[in-house]
Amino acid sequence: MTWVLVLVLATGTIALKVVGPTLAGGVEPPQALTRVIALLTPALLTGLVVTSTFSSGHDLVIDARAAGVGLGLVLLLIRVPLVVALIAASVVVAVVRMLT
Amino acid sequence: MSSSKARAVRASATLALPTAALGVTFGVLAAPVLGAGPVIVMSAVVWSGAAQFGALTVLTGGGGVALAAGTALLANARFLPMGFAFAPSLSGSPLRRALAGMLVVDASFALAHRGEGRFDAEVVVWSAPLQYAGWVLGTVVGALGASTLADPGSWGLDVLFPVFYLGLLVPELRTAGRQLVVAATAAVVALALVPVTPEGVPVLAAAATALLGLKDAA
Numbered sequence: 001m002t003w004v005l006v007l008v009l010a011t012g013t014i015a016l017k018v019v020g021p022t023l024a025g026g027v028e029p030p031q032a033l034t035r036v037i038a039l040l041t042p043a044l045l046t047g048l049v050v051t052s053t054f055s056s057g058h059d060l061v062i063d064a065r066a067a068g069v070g071l072g073l074v075l076l077l078i079r080v081p082l083v084v085a086l087i088a089a090s091v092v093v094a095v096v097r098m099l100t
Numbered sequence: 101m102s103s104s105k106a107r108a109v110r111a112s113a114t115l116a117l118p119t120a121a122l123g124v125t126f127g128v129l130a131a132p133v134l135g136a137g138p139v140i141v142m143s144a145v146v147w148s149g150a151a152q153f154g155a156l157t158v159l160t161g162g163g164g165v166a167l168a169a170g171t172a173l174l175a176n177a178r179f180l181p182m183g184f185a186f187a188p189s190l191s192g193s194p195l196r197r198a199l200a201g202m203l204v205v206d207a208s209f210a211l212a213h214r215g216e217g218r219f220d221a222e223v224v225v226w227s228a229p230l231q232y233a234g235w236v237l238g239t240v241v242g243a244l245g246a247s248t249l250a251d252p253g254s255w256g257l258d259v260l261f262p263v264f265y266l267g268l269l270v271p272e273l274r275t276a277g278r279q280l281v282v283a284a285t286a287a288v289v290a291l292a293l294v295p296v297t298p299e300g301v302p303v304l305a306a307a308a309t310a311l312l313g314l315k316d317a318a
Contacts (some may be wrong), residue, residue, distance in 0.1 A: 001165045002138045009155060010145040011271045012173040014202055020183025021201030025190045029217075035313035037185040037217035041210050042279045044178060045269040046286040047306025048206060052262045055302075057157070065259050072263035073270075083114060084268040089263045094256030 064096035108226035111211050116230045117262035120238035122149055126137070127242020128249050130156050136243040143239035147232060150175040154299035175300025178307045182209055189219040203228040210268040215275065278312060285309045 029037065053069045059073055068089035075085040123143060130139045146152055150251050151172035158168040167285065183201050186209065190197040208227035212219045233278060273279050286306035293302040 002134050005134075005144065005155060005165050005169055006138055006142045008169045009142065009148075009151055012169070012191055013146055013151055013179070014175050015224060016173070016176050016179040017204055017276050018198040018201045019180060020185070020187045021190050021197040022194045024184055024187035025192075025194065025197040027188055029188055032314050032316075034217040035314075036310050037188075037311035038215070039278065040181065040211040040284045040307060040312040041213040042187050042269060042283045043310040044206065044303070044307040045210050045265045045272070046283040047290040047303040047311040048265045049262045049269060050287045050306075051289050051294060051302050052258075052265070054291060056236070058295050060291060060294055064256075065262065068256070068259035069166065069262045072259075072266055076263075076267055076270045078239050082264070085112065085267060086263050089259050090256045090265050093259040 064093045064100065066095035067096050102222065104222040105226045108208070108223040109230065112208070112227040112230040115207055115260070115264055116234040118257045118264075119231055119234035120241075120258040121239020122261075123235045123240075124242035124249065126152055127155070127239040127244075127247050129160075129242075131246040134157055136246070139243045140240050143236050144259050147235060148172075148176055149235070150300055150303070157299060159312065161194040171298050171300070174298055174304070179204065179306050181310075182305060184225070185217065186212075186219050186221075188217070190221055200224060205231060207264065208267070210265070210272075213272070229259065252268065282309050282312050285312065285314070 049069070053065050054062065056063070071092050072085045072089040076082070076086060110287040123273075126143065126149065127136075127139055130142075130152070134142070142152060146269045154175040155172040157170040159165075160169045164173075172293055184203060186201060186204060187197070190200055203224050205227075208231070209219075211227060212221070212223035219232055228243070273283060289309055290302040290306040
């Protein structure tokens, strides 16, 4: 059964990824759809940021990650390079975890 | 080296270490449940943290294989609209387009966005090798060392993902438009759904707030 799971996950994930590019490649979408596509990136990224910061399984939590992400956001808003923001955030998280 | 390629390789190098750490975590947690062999093959052929952790969560919670597969694919359902978003920016034969589509992951998708719904396929392609290598090699280390390794989640590397995504998000939010409204809505929707829906649904619903774009800008 384990191999069945591996096979289903692999074929399913690849299918989800290739349907769009295969069927709709190079086609110019209508204007309303272009607006949706342009907004998909910020919408998706926001979903990834908040869930990977504030969730632990099915619980909403505020823990060390929130401190790191908060600092990261401030640094990025004042245009500090991403690599610096990443290092600062992980140091803060490691320190907070050590202290708590 | 073109600037797209250089940018893609640089950005994916930044993520290679946290991706590998996440791979180690997956290997450590999944090997006792599924066996080291299937775990390594899974990372090599599925290449999706969201789906694999989703399936593992169901299995360790006592759910069956069908429920695990369903949860995992739901966690990856966002790739369907992402594929249709990416498609207009792709040229070449259907096979070439399908191969480019297979290489899309969250980070490369966002990194490749050039604004106004256009994407740079070269960025997706050249982000792939380091991300893939990090994920698979990390899984190998975790799965084979499962009994001796500590969970690297305790190192503070897990915070690199939200901050990296923020690094891609902040420039998007600086553009004039509805991005800020959509992002705020997406944040509320995702957090509201975390306690009550299966893995993957909060992010999928957050992505769906892009449908606010159907309405003509005022």
